[in-house]
Amino acid sequence: MHRDYRELLEEIKEITTVDGFVSACLEIKESMFFYERDLMLAAYSASLELLMVVALLSAALKGKRELLKAQTEVERMVEGLFTELEKFQFPLDIQYVVDHFAQGAGLQTRLRMPAYAAMMRCYASNAESAEGDLDSIVQKAHKVLGAVGPDVEADLNSLLGRLGAKMLRGARLRSIWLKVSPPRIQMVLLGLQTLMNNFRVTPYYNYPLEDIAVERQKRRKVKGNVVSDLGVFRNFRQGGSGHTDLNTALSKDEYDHFFESLFSSFEHLDVEPDQHVVDLIIMILEARLVNEDLNAGFLMRLLVYCNRWGLSEVSDTVLEILAELDFEDPLFYECWTLLQSFAGKALPAMRRFARA
Known part of the structure; x- marks a missing residue:
């Protein structure tokens, strides 16, 4: 089934309304043998983040203008969700879940979004090949975080975006960085590793990706847009498949x-x-x-x-x-x-x- 990135944006829109958030959480809850609130919210965030990045990737394969449009739309929808969740009056049990989401998994998603956007811009421009290995990029990120100035966040997201772009191409993150990095960086690294783990089990993208010119050529050969089945993303929520940042899997040397x-x-x-x-x-x-x-x-x-x-x-x-x-x-x-x-x-x- 050929899917345009706009259809992926529609799927994001569906789960970033108040009703969509509650429905998605209920779907995840129903897929569990044993209900666990934090795991449910982590699964929702992982599903949303995967959809976001796949939509950005699909847009990037069409061109930089489409990538910018998709990024703007994704940011608007996600921020809109938090605005609506804050305004809405929920029953006590749902409010309890919403509060934990806003302070936990949801906050992490919001903080990861700039790095994800930087990752796709970097991948789309093939800029990741100019950087060093992942270890040296993490080292630079630590130094940037320790600096003082108005551009620290932008510089940090740019570096983490380059790191993510390398991971899209198959570079491996060391487990030690998830243990010793400060929380601000660790949170993004966890998100990136979870994304890569979910890319591995998502058909049609053949992780790791090749450079963007080759990926575009692949799509031309099948005479269509990025091949993607929305059922894959729905199964993530409905079937309890996929990875979250609570069970991060890494290969080790x-x-x-x-x-x-x-x-x-x-x-x-x-x-x-x-x-x-x-x-x-x-x-x-x-x-x-x-x-x-x-x-x-x-x-x-x-x-x-x-x-x-x-x-x-x-x-x-x-x-x-x-x-x-x-x-x-x-x-x-x-x-x-x-x-x-x-x-x-x-x-x-x-x-x-x-x-x-």
Whole structure:
């Protein structure tokens, strides 16, 4: 069945009215063996976000003007839903669900939307090929979030959009970034990974996507618009299929398993790190500069590894962390002990820090 992006927008319109929201939630609830409010709302948001991005993709395949029109329409409909939910007087049980949606899954969707729009603009212009790998983009996003200025949000969404565009092309997100990134970034990363997981189980799009010129050529060959069956998206709500950001699935490599092990053990102390591990350790330590809630036990284990391996390359970042800690903080002692263990190797970093 050939579907124009306008029909996808109509489907979004149907579930972003007050009645549509309630009906969609009831459909999801009916598909559950055991009712769970947060899962129901996460499934609604995941369904809506998938529809949004597929509509934007379908529009992008037609052209940049259509993409802009679709983006404007999607934003208007989603914001309209929140306006209506806020004004409407519901029975107590529905109001309870609405309040949790507005403060939880719904708020996350609103905050993810600019990154999704940036992702599609980036994909449509093939700009994602000019960026580095996903790890370096996450690192840049952390630094942008730690900056001060009026353009932080725009710059952050632009970076996360480029990251999303790379994920559309098949780039893999490391699980560690979902654990150490600050909530503002973690929320978008969770949304992007959930989108990719749902793309995998959505027919007709053959995830990962090829570049937009190739994708357009595919559609010309079938002499129609983007091939899409709205039943797929309805089944997401009615059949309980698909993924939400509460059950995020990621593929992992040996580096992911190594860093995840740091949350519970020291099983890799005798393993010699390669340069990629060192680079990732520095990126993770930098995340602490913008995420004070990063698991302290994990960080301390990471510092023990740095000590064991003599990784003086982390000195600059450890000094920055040290400058932000209270003297009584246990992490302060661990950072100071680590720098002392480097002896003279940490001096260049100390000089740079003193001059900064």
